Amino acid sequence: MSDSDPVNPQALRRGLSRIWHAALISVNGFRAGWREAAFREEVVCAIVMIPAAFWVGRSWVEIALLIATVVLVLIVELLNSAIESAIDRIGPEWHSLSKAAKDLGSAAVLLSILLCSGVWVAALWQRFI
Incomplete structure (x- = not known):
C-alpha cells in the first residue's frame, strides 16, 4: 500500500x-x-412505546419528546456497544482503564433509561391524573 x-x-x-x-x-x-441482548430488549420496548407515544402525548411536542427519549436510549446503547467492542478488540486482559470505559458507557445507558422513564412517568401522570 x-x-x-x-x-x-x-x-x-x-x-x-x-x-x-x-x-x-x-x-x-x-x-x-x-x-446484543440489551439492544434487542430495548428495541422491543421501543416497538411498544413509540406507537403508545401517539396515545399518551397530548400535543406534537409531547409526542416528539416521548419518542425522542426512547430513540435516545437506543442511540446510547449502540454507542455503549461500540465502546465495549473497541475495548474488547484491544485485549481480553483486565485493565482499570478498560473497566472505566465500560462502566462509563453503562452509566450513560442507565442515565438515558432514567431520563426516558421520568419523561414517560410524567406524561402518563399528566394524562391520567
Whole structure:
C-alpha cells in the first residue's frame, strides 16, 4: 500500500455512491447492535412505546419528546456497544482503564433509561391524573 492510498476507501467516494455505502455501513451497525441482548430488549420496548407515544402525548411536542427519549436510549446503547467492542478488540486482559470505559458507557445507558422513564412517568401522570 503506497502513501497515496487511503486507509479508508469511503474517503474516495463522492455523491450518491458515498451516501449508499454509508447507508450500508449503518445497516451493518444495526446488525451488530442486534447481536446484543440489551439492544434487542430495548428495541422491543421501543416497538411498544413509540406507537403508545401517539396515545399518551397530548400535543406534537409531547409526542416528539416521548419518542425522542426512547430513540435516545437506543442511540446510547449502540454507542455503549461500540465502546465495549473497541475495548474488547484491544485485549481480553483486565485493565482499570478498560473497566472505566465500560462502566462509563453503562452509566450513560442507565442515565438515558432514567431520563426516558421520568419523561414517560410524567406524561402518563399528566394524562391520567
